[in-house]
Amino acid sequence: MEDYIYKRQNFNQREKLRKKRRRRKIFFSSVGVALVLGAGGFFLRNTLLPKLQEAGDSFVKAPLPEAGNPGEAPKSEELPEVKEFTPKRPAEKIPAEKTAPEVKDLKRLKEGSNHSYEASAYAYDTRDVKAWMRGRKDFEGEKNLAFLTFDDGPHKNTEKVLDVLKRHGVPGTFFLLGDNVDKNGTPLLLQRYIEEGHGIAVHSYSHDYSYLYPGRSARPDRILEEYEKTRTSIRGHLGESFDTHVFRFPGGSMSWKNMEEAQNALLAEGIVDIDWNSMSGDAEPKNRRPATSEAMGAYAMKTFRDNGDRKVAVILMHDVQKTTPEYLDHLIDEFLEAGFTFGILK
Structure with a gap:
């Protein structure tokens, strides 16, 4: 009888240890999954998504091949080199009287006539x-x-x-x-x-x-x-x-x-x-x-x-x-x- 009781106690202890180890395994597995999912989200947001967006923009902007030349790769247009503007001399201030429209002198001789304008x-x-x-x-x-x-x-x-x-x-x-x-x-x-x-x-x-x-x-x-x-x-x-x-x-x-x-x-x-x-x-x-x-x-x-x-x-x-x-x-x-x-x- 005593031997039975002893065995029963040992079984209970082993069962408790097994459940404890299972809970610990589940906990660490959950933590691992969370870490993996977090790292994946970070990678998706900062690395993969920008590359996908860049690839999509390149696809939209690429010109279609001209008719009659299927499969021909589009040629990219070469823009002329833009040189920086450098004035040859400093800006000159124009006097106000030079910007005003010329006023005809109405008292002067009208050309081809015998009188003034x-x-x-x-x-x-x-x-x-x-x-x-x-x-x-x-x-x-x-x-x-x-x-x-x-x-x-x-x-x-x-x-x-x-x-x-x-x-x-x-x-x-x-x-x-x-x-x-x-x-x-x-x-x-x-x-x-x-x-x-x-x-x-x-x-x-x-x-x-x-x-x-x-x-x-x-x-x-x-x-x-x-x-x-x-x-x-x-x-x-x-x-x-x-x-x-x-x-x-x-x-x-x-x-x-x-x-x-x-x-x-x-x-x-x-x-x-x-x-x-x-x-x-x-x-x-x-x-x-x-x-x-x-x-x-x-x-x-x-x-x-x-x-x-x-x-x-x-x-x-x-x-x-x-x-x-x-x-x-x-x-x-x-x-x-x-x-x-x-x-x-x-």
Whole structure:
């Protein structure tokens, strides 16, 4: 009996030891599996996955082989070598005035014309003015239109006439004699005509009736000769870009014979002549000349109305006359009060 009990105790002890060893084996096996799984996850995340992703990107980016060449390996494009930019000199600061757009001087001579760029706004074609003045064509402007014209300059009185016009802010057209341009003209004076908004026209070179109209009959060749000579004299002061297509016959076209031939000769060169339908009387004989400055201004309006009272007035004056700068204020006021605006001939 005692022997049985002893054996039973030994069996129980051995069974406990066996269970203990099994639990220990299971524990260490679990720890090993956990370590293996952890190491595998670390390897998958840090080593295997990046390689798989890189291989996938290479597959997507690889170009397909061209049609007709199956199996041909795609050629990789060789990019040109990019050189680092090195400036040859340090950056230069540009002054502000150099970056601003160029502004055209509107008071300078408009090329190929007899006036400034600014004066283009009130420069009228002489053909039209001539037709309006003679009633051959209706003037459709809202206001009456006046042209202040001055013959025979330049002269010592010219600067005074220009001063009066500047004070009133009105323009005029100056019919110059080439001989006086050569004697009295200066670049400063000729430039003043342009810069102050006036027009320049030709009134022959010599104003010599016997040469231009021998036997009171116009000589077209001599008239063209003197026109060209005068224009050349003006260009000597204003440059070759100056040109004018406006002419007035000395004494007016109504005073001579053979005028149609002379006018056609001018027209063939693009030159238009023009007379007047109003005058101040400054060149009239003393027995017909108005006695005062105020009377000369009134006389210009009277002669305009006597000649048809149309909407366009071309007023004859002479800047060589001493009285011209004296009566000019009154004449301008007469036409301003009558609702006239002022233009130049081109």
